Amino acid sequence: MRINPAFPYPLYLVISEKDCAGRPWLWVAEQAILGGVDIIQLREKDMLKRDFFRKAWALKQLTDQYGIPLIINDSADIAIEVDAWGVHVGQTDTAPSNIVEQYGDRLCIGWSIEMLTQLSSSEMSAVHHLGVSPIFATATKLDTITEWGYEGLRTLRAQTEKPLIAIGQMNADTAAGAIAAGADSIAVVSAICAAADPRQASEQLKKLFV
Numbered sequence: 001m002r003i004n005p006a007f008p009y010p011l012y013l014v015i016s017e018k019d020c021a022g023r024p025w026l027w028v029a030e031q032a033i034l035g036g037v038d039i040i041q042l043r044e045k046d047m048l049k050r051d052f053f054r055k056a057w058a059l060k061q062l063t064d065q066y067g068i069p070l071i072i073n074d075s076a077d078i079a080i081e082v083d084a085w086g087v088h089v090g091q092t093d094t095a096p097s098n099i100v101e102q103y104g105d106r107l108c109i110g111w112s113i114e115m116l117t118q119l120s121s122s123e124m125s126a127v128h129h130l131g132v133s134p135i136f137a138t139a140t141k142l143d144t145i146t147e148w149g150y151e152g153l154r155t156l157r158a159q160t161e162k163p164l165i166a167i168g169q170m171n172a173d174t175a176a177g178a179i180a181a182g183a184d185s186i187a188v189v190s191a192i193c194a195a196a197d198p199r200q201a202s203e204q205l206k207k208l209f210v
Contacts, residue, residue, distance in 0.1 A: 003209075004184040007129050007163030009039035009069065010209040011202065012187040014167065016043050017055075019193035025055075026062060028198045033066045035202025037192070039185075041088055041110075043073035056082045071110065079107055086110060088131060091118070096126035110165065114146050119160055131187065132156060134168020135178055150181040157182025172201075175208050 003010060013032050017025040029040060042059050044052050056072055060082045063070040069085035072078050076099045079087040086108035089096060096109045108128040113119070137147050146152065147168075156164060166178035167187035175186045188205060195201035 004163050007165070007184050010185050011036055011038045011206050012041065012165055012185045013037045013039070013192055013202075014041045014043050014073075014187050014189045015059075015193055016045070019189055021194045026058060028193055029059060029062055030066075031197075031199040032192050032202045033062075033068055035192075035199035036206030037068070037202050039069045039071065039085075041071040041073055041187070043088075049075075049078070053078050053081060056084070060084065071108075076103060076107060086128070088112070090133075096123045100126045113156070116146075116152075116155065116159075119156070124160075124162070127162065129163035129165060129184075130156075130160070131165045131167055132183070135166045136169035136174065150177050153178060153181040153183060172204055172208075175205060179208060 015025060015029055020028045040059065040063055042056055044055060052075060056078050060070050071086040071088050072084045073088050074093050076087045076094060080103055087099065088110035090112040091114055096111050099107060099109055109126060110129050110131050111123065111127040112131040112133045114133060132148055132153055135148050135153060153164065153166060163184040164182060165185040165187050166183035170178060170186045170188050171191035178186060186205070191205065192198050192201045
């Protein structure tokens, strides 16, 4: 697989405590890093700001230990507070242009793309990479607009040079197809977080990129 120098993080973990099958979530994160995860996004929905900050801070200590970039979901202010590498926002979250207006270039901004027409949005100039969401519908995302599939991913790849992160039912059976369709990175949730052995699951997925 060709590594995109604009996003050299092919194996992307999205983690939340509820996805970790009752195990300590920081332990799962560390096992995933040891198995080869390149970048981690902390995603916690419906959590008080102070609790989200505490989790973000704890995870930042771990990712710093291993030299792994950290992305915070939705909350640019918390991303700035913990000195995260980036923030990821959806179509109904804070607009990327507003984040740039407030924080300049301090954060790499990921933006979920749900329709092809969004490639023409003026927001694209503020976006570093795109989360193609979802490739296949998943229980972790209940507000799906477009189920892209591999063909939709190919269409996006032909129309943008932005790094594309494939998310939605990415696992050992589907990730290779997404890579072949043009994804620069595979975002994984349950295939690592809920795996009996998160480190081994990460190792198996990382082999797809060599």
